[in-house]
Amino acid sequence: MKINGTCHCGELAFEAEIDAEKVLVCHCDDCQMLSGSAFRSVVMSKPDGLMFTQGTPKEYIKTAQSGNLRAQGFCGNCGSAIYATSVGEGAKIYGIRLGTVAQRNTLVPKFQIWCSSAQPWLNQLASLPAFPAGPNVDHNKV
Template sequence: MSVALPLAGGCQCGALRYELSAPPLMLYACHCTNCQKQTGGAFVLSTGIVENALAFTQGEPARFEWVSDAGNQRYGLFCGACGGRIANGQTPSIGVLSLRAGTFDNTSWVRPAAHIWVKSAQSWVRFQDDDLLYDEQPTDYAPIVERFRSYTGFNA
């Protein structure tokens, strides 16, 4: 897999653009009820990234705060014009953001390494036999990071 840095992306209307200067750490599908409400879908594809590797190159993101299913204080960064969600973070910062994988300009490499919060997954969602599945928030992300690196070639 050959994906060059920086990775660029943005919102649906193009008013908010970003660049990612370091490779993603991992990519997973989150089935929590918060992600379902935010997207209006069954899950969201999130890319774990180093927070300071994300730079907005056009526009300023709007911000929304809530408490996650795990009880953490979270915030979302989104386009104030079209409402497109770009990333989520945690307060206090843990140095990692969840960047929406569908916002990358090039999504040819996007594939989840795991599924989290599967206890909230819609009943019709089917998983593969070899999928990494977590009922809730993982306590150890190393297996997800390792699997992601094994099929993308990205190294942090």
């Protein structure tokens, strides 16, 4: 499947060939820290399946929770995380950050990984009060 997307500010734009069966939620500590959230949603590209049509991402190389070196690609202007991939030679498979993908509403996660690091309150989300928009809601009345 072909997808496209941008960073938040629009400085980066990309197209990618992805495997729609490899949409996942990652609960690892790294994804929590790098996303500033409880997990990260990712879609995996086909080998060498990511192409930037506008701009060039910055990369940060880190040792992942798995022990592997991972390049974290992001916008140098707005900081939007775009992908993670392996470091070194060979074809690259990119873990594209679903929030940057235009077709994200159609890409439903098929599985979760690193569930041992998942926040214990995640399975309680369905029982919390939910509002269609914010921040105009008076949360003191909840």
